[in-house]
Amino acid sequence: MMTKKTAIRLLTALLAALLLLSLAAYGSQSSTDSQPDKDSPTVRQTNDQKQGENQQDEAKTEETGKDNTNTGETGKETSDKDTAGKDVSGSENSTKDNTQKEDNKTTSGSDSSNGSSSNGSSSGGGSAAGGNGSSGGSSTGGSSSGGSASQPEPPAGKELTCTISISCSTILSNMDKCEESKKEWVPDNGVILSATTVTFTEGESVYDVLQRVCRDSGIQMDASWSGKYGSAYVEGIANLYEFDVGSGSGWMYKVNGWFPNYGCSGYTLSQGDVICWVYTCNLGDDVGGGYAT
Secondary structure: OOOHHHHHHHHHHHHHHHHHHHHHHHHHHHHHHHOOOOOOHHHHHHHHHHHHHHHHHHHHHHHHHHHHHHHHHHHHHHHHHHHHHHHHHHHHHHHHHHHHHHHHHHHHHHHHHHHHHHHHHHHHHHOOOHHHHHHHHHHHHHHHOOOOOOOOOOOOOOEEEEEEEEEOHHHHHHOOOOOHHHHOOOOOOOEEEEEEEEEEEOOOEHHHHHHHHHHHHOOOEEEEEEOOOOEEEEEEEOOEEOOEOEOOOEEEEEEOOEOOOOOHHHOEOOOOOEEEEEEEOOOOHHHOOOOOO
């Protein structure tokens, strides 16, 4: 037989099972009740609101796209205007540059023509003797160019003329004193450079002209700077040096018949000067210099 305790336990278990079944049924009913009906007015209203919001978003998107398109077109129009402005400006600048180049060419051609006429005239004037060399060139240029009004730019220094010669004729009468190795350099007539008219720039010295003439004529020349006299000292010309024909031999110079008693680079030339470089074998006595007295 079932005891009282066993009966109580069975009854308790049964009640617990019923309670669990009741709770499960209640939970299922609550879940069903909490889900809204799709056809209910509330659900329909919510769906309509969402659809309206979606349509508004689409409209805003379309408007934004249109604005972007308009902005792009406006930027393009602005860029086209800027490009057109640049093209017009570039064309104007190019036209100005071409016009300026043409003007420069015309001016250059005119200057070149005037320069040619003036140079040709100056060369013609340069062949005239004396102090008329420079001014004669200008007047001749004026007549040959047909009275051209334009004048060439003045030179850096006034161009003048002088005459220069180089002689060692005194050695011919002193060949017994001349070193054997130097005899071959002595010309038969004693003339190294005959009297030659050359041009020089105002302010140049006797040494400047000698140096240039020897270089242009292919004549050997050797000089050094003398601190004692503060001038260039000519040691040899045409391979003939001082002391080659005795202890009193060497080169001397005279201008217009006078032997200066100072160095050749200290003598400033004047228009028409006559320079003579002579080789002395006796301290200048044999050339009229008397050791530059």
